Amino acid sequence: GDPDLSALATTDPDLLATAREHTAKALTELGIKATSAVAPPSGYLDRAAVNLLEPGAVNLVSDRMLRGTTPVIADLDGHQMIVTSSGAAAGGPGPNDPIDAISVRQRLVAEAALLRGSGKPLIAVLPDGWHPPQSAASFVTPWNKAAWISSSTLDEAVAGHKPTSITADKLRYPRREMKAEISTDRIDTANDLIGAGEMLQRILTHNDEVASDIVNEALTSTSYSARKGDADPAADALSQVSSELSSVTVAVPPKVILSSMKGGEFQVTLSNELDEPVTVRLDAITDESLRVATSEPVQLDANSKASFNLAASMRDTGTHTALIVVTDTKGNPLGAHASVPIRPSQVSGVIWWFVGTGCALLFAAIAVRLTRRIMKAKKARTSGGDE
Incomplete structure (x- = not known):
């Protein structure tokens, strides 16, 4: 559920589709009704990834991805993106932990105040792993006393806001994002691992789950979280599976x-x-x-x-x-x-050589004997005539 969207959209869209299928299957098995969503941790998508955004999905991008004034919902050739606040997601200024509960709450209120009167909602995607100290409801309780700020669902926040058409030149995709993408070699290794997993399942007579487990391992190596590590877990897994196949x-x-x-x-x-x-x-x-x-x-x-x-x-x-x-x-x-x-x-050839030679000698002997008999008969007739 965490594929590197820009890397896969450019190099291997089919693997991105596989990631979505496996995520949907896992959620269905858990009885969770979910909506397809895109929310890159950095907030950036390249043009290839934008082109793959699905209609009806929740697509969240950072305001840093768009040049100039940012709309609530941006529409590029029919691909809609809800624009989130990079400032709110950054947390407080310090010296405390920028994303502790108080820092994040104060930053959210500050960013909301800047939008007061604009009619725009404040939408923020907080860092992975961040959790309020208590429940989400208790986290927002302190600002419920203020009439100008309130919490809502995402659907409620964007309700009534029509998508604003933008052109491709308004998109930003920094060079650092391109450098951070999962490499083509890693994506190729992930595909090789998936193929090896399917092969392993085909030969295991009573195992029908190993291929799915290996796909999950391969997808992990092409995720946003894998951008941070130098090791390639898919390469290690591929070596192990190849060893099992060769057994x-x-x-x-x-x-x-x-x-x-x-x-x-x-x-x-x-x-x-x-x-x-x-x-x-x-x-x-x-x-x-x-x-x-x-x-x-x-x-x-x-x-x-x-x-x-x-x-x-x-x-x-x-x-x-x-x-x-x-x-x-x-x-x-x-x-x-x-x-x-x-x-x-070689025996059969020698036998046929002997048979052929024997036949030749036999016919030669017969021919010699016949010739001698004929010659002898002629000589006898000649001698009788002279008498």
Whole structure:
């Protein structure tokens, strides 16, 4: 629920949509009826993020984001934003903690006084983690005695205020905000983690929740709060998930000799080192002269092994290498693989050479004998005629 809007809107809007879907799902499961809202902690959105603001959502931006006089509701090409007070959100001037209860209350009253008579409401988004010392009602009780100030809901505050159209050149997005955005590399890593999580769930026979948990981990690494840290939690999580995927391994013979080029089989062994049962397949990467049939999905119990045969055939003689790859049920490689050299048996060729040579010798012998018989018969007839 805390995605870096400007970074994702520019680099990966689909991941932003995923964040919204997961937030909505979590709230629904908790029985909380919620309205989509956008409220960047800094108060700034870049143009790409503004273009993704949803109609009917509560979109809150800082008055520092707009140049010149700020309206209550700004409208840029149909994307509406409620403008909040950066001064009120900053708290008191010190020397006390600027956002302690008294400092914040005094600043709110002061900012409200400046707007007295303007007809504009004071809307403030206070810093994350800030809480009044008692209840919200008790926090605002001291100013209830003043006739010129009162508390209200956001809907009540903006009621009757029509959106004011603005142009893009009125938007401000400081360079420091651009530098603070989650990097493209981190977003790419988050996507890789989500893909790895989906793959892990596909191979785990009885687990249908791990992918969702991993998506949450990936989204955390692309949040506003992640801007402050140098470490990338998604990279660490991706390394762990990749290690788990590679825990399903395959072993092959040192070499395979087929009985003939038309086909034969060889044995492979799958090993599952995970503590959960898995369902995987085997695929083979070969050249055009070698064909190795892929396997049907194979189920392995936790920490178990299984052996079975793969069929292979060849188009020509010689040794060819097959790369046997462990995949999920959709054919996506998990990481583990093994290579095996395969060639047809030389015995069959030698046998056919002997058979061919024997036949040639046989026909040659027959031809010689026939020739001798014919010659002998002619000689006998010639001798009889001379007598």
